[in-house]
Amino acid sequence: MFTEPDQGFRPRIAHDFTGETLGGRYHFDYRIGYGAAASIYAATCKNTGAIFALKVLHPDHDNDAVEVQRFKQEGLLAAQIRHPNLIPAYDAGWLGGRHFIAMELIEGKTLADVLKDGPIPWERSVSIVCDVLAGLAALHERAVAHRDISPNNCILEFIGGSERARLSDLGYARVVEGMSEAEGLKLGVPPESVPTMIFGTPYFIAPERLRGSPGDFRADIYSVGALWYTMLTGEALPDPRDSDPVAVAQRIDLPPTLRAVLLGSVEIRMRRHHSAASMADAIRKTLEDIRAPSNDAIHKMLADLHGQRRRARRFKTFAPLLVVPVWLAVQPEPTSSECPDPKMLVASPAVAACPELPVATPVDPEPEIRPEPAPSAATPTTPPPEWKSDSQVLVEVHADEPRAASRREVAGSARVFNLRRALAKCKPPGPMSLEIAIVSGEKTQIDGEPAEGELGRCVEGVLASHPPKRAETLKL
Template sequence: MQEHGAIFALKVLHPDHDDDAVEVQRFKQEGLLAAQIRHPNLIPAYDAGWLGGRHFIAMELVEGKTLADVLKDGPISWERSASIVCDVLAGLTALHERAVAHRDISPNNCILESIGGCERARLSDLGYARVVEGMSEAEGLKLGVPPESVPTMIFGTPYFITPERLRGSPGDFRADIYSVGALWYTMLTGEALPDPRDSDPVAVAQRLDLPPTLRAVLLGAVEIRMRRHHSAASMADVIRKVLEDIRAPSNDAIHKMLSDLHGQRRRARRIKMFAPLLAIPVWLAVQPEPTSPACPDPKALVASPVVAACPEPPVATPVDPEPAIRPEPTPSTATPTTPPPEWKSDAQVLVEMHADEPHVASRREVAASARVFNLRRALAKCKPPGPMSIEIAIVPGEKAQIDGEPAEGELGRCVEGVLASHPPKRAETIKL
């Protein structure tokens, strides 16, 4: 605007779409949504109209790079990716609170800007956004005539579209949650999440090198709809809590360290009459506060939730003071170590169960028991590793359902293979 000296970014509809009534209406709706829903992690619009034979939207000029441009240099660290995900979820929360689903979350629609040395992500492009019908939160929005739906067309960016939308469902807020999970996977690997029709997204994301608790949050975003995070705000809350636990040792961890130190001192006294007192390291009591800020609150609509890219706080290394001679712990006092669980055959289990009984099952009896097929155990081998549980509904002669959805992907093929080799004789539901 020349009168005020302000600089804006102008988004102009391509001339090829000037005669397409649906595209024109979507463009107008984008301007109206961007003007009415304001949040620091969204890009606001200030004006829209027709000028010089072109449809335009005047928006805030954001000086930064798209996430797609940043990822051309390769994957980014999980710490940085978690901050970006928090920003995207904050912007999504503002949209969802007004009953608007974004429907096109991708690296091209995420802009990273630097403010005072800190990075902030902003969600852009509301061209494919849709107001969820029947939501009272949308009553205050002025959108004019809604664009007509095209039944055979799926709006969005390939590899970031949720499985239920690929099957024809219009999608809702949880469809955006899936797209955030796919976006997070792309940041960590530099590659798009495989098509959910060809592979199980949970099984693919399970292989990511992430802190286990943070990986569980990501898996909750790419799960099937029934088990997905139910809102952007709840997912952001979980990330914030997980980051706090990662950056600061928990009280349980500190108590365990103290208990281990006291246990070493007691064992040393049993071997030697005199043992030097073990000083508890001071660093346990005066841990420095983490300098990296937590995930911003997605509902902070006034203050800009900028996440500073601060270095990780230095971690002190505890010094284990050794006595003059470190005695070997006796078998009676040594702390037992629990070996990792291993799979045992039915025959091994039966032998162990009857080991102390007067009568030990014969080899023929054990072998006969081992041949009994266990459907639950066979299906458990199909379940991807991780904390998520699944529910398999089986009906003889019909296709199995997993968490209320048709069995699909690697998990579905595995389940169907088990049922094909051992057809079920009755209907049942198995929880794994």
């Protein structure tokens, strides 16, 4: 069962504005919750009767210029970047002696509340991750890094019987410098950074941010991976300073190709998915592969169809010899049973892109059966057509499959060691590329960083068993 990490700095607040009216406009109906910087209330607008989620900065921060500017930026970002998986702001400013943001009120639960009942199925977790990535991609497209993705900032609502996840709380968001996509945003003076302060939720913060980096899109991707891991296990991913996140996440119960996408989100920064859009695209392609039937499954399906056809033909061949001639004379000509086109069996759009499979050649086309006079003693009985055993049928069905290499061929190929091929086996599944720099007497570099984690251990093991004769850089 997931328990919220102890953030240590979350204060207990003494004020509660429930029942009061803000500037004669918003009536505080009840308090929904509070955090380190602000409280959130359900509030009714007295002018329109609409109900909003009203976020109010704690009075203790009214004189803190950095906190005030950060709060103002949150309202401006939520108002200017709209997406179905984000929470929009409709009003913000200073009213009745309070800094406030009026946002859409979402009727739902936080993911943290849902996970108190334990892990959720992987199919549901994928849907939630895709929603989070969709909202995050809208931020990344405008050069904004969220920096606080966690179960508390993911709200689940039900619309028309379907679940939708929405990413909330842009209080720690940061505009990435030097990106033209941010030019259209009107944010005023950006809040000053605090070098000694690490914003975010413990156990969901990327390792490079824990080392002092301000954080960018790839830091958000790490947080999404940690969120996904928590959904599947009910536990937070261990602190990356104390353990290897990839080695820990390797043990989760998830389809292998989908697990590779998750591992690509908690890798070291250089090997991580570079944006929310790229990770969402990797998940979509993986789901298409999972839904598509494998070659083995289609071969088995074809073998079963051929077997059924053969048994039906056998019955049609011998049945006329066992019945009365009069009955046989009045029966209409039976229609032949054609084997369905294998291409018609693969009708799913997700499978349409799969390579065309070899189709087994039909065995013994079904003979046309016509009524014949009853056999007499003078007329010898026509022998039944030749039919083949199930083992022969399976051999013909799989005749086009690649032949396994013989022992002599395997032994011959093993004589020459190929360093590139050996190192390629260390590469995690997925579309990512690696650059391995090998220098004698120095630490091996992977994508410009020292070899670490499961990948680093695999590479070092290959180099230890087959020491290279010269320095070289391999791109895999």
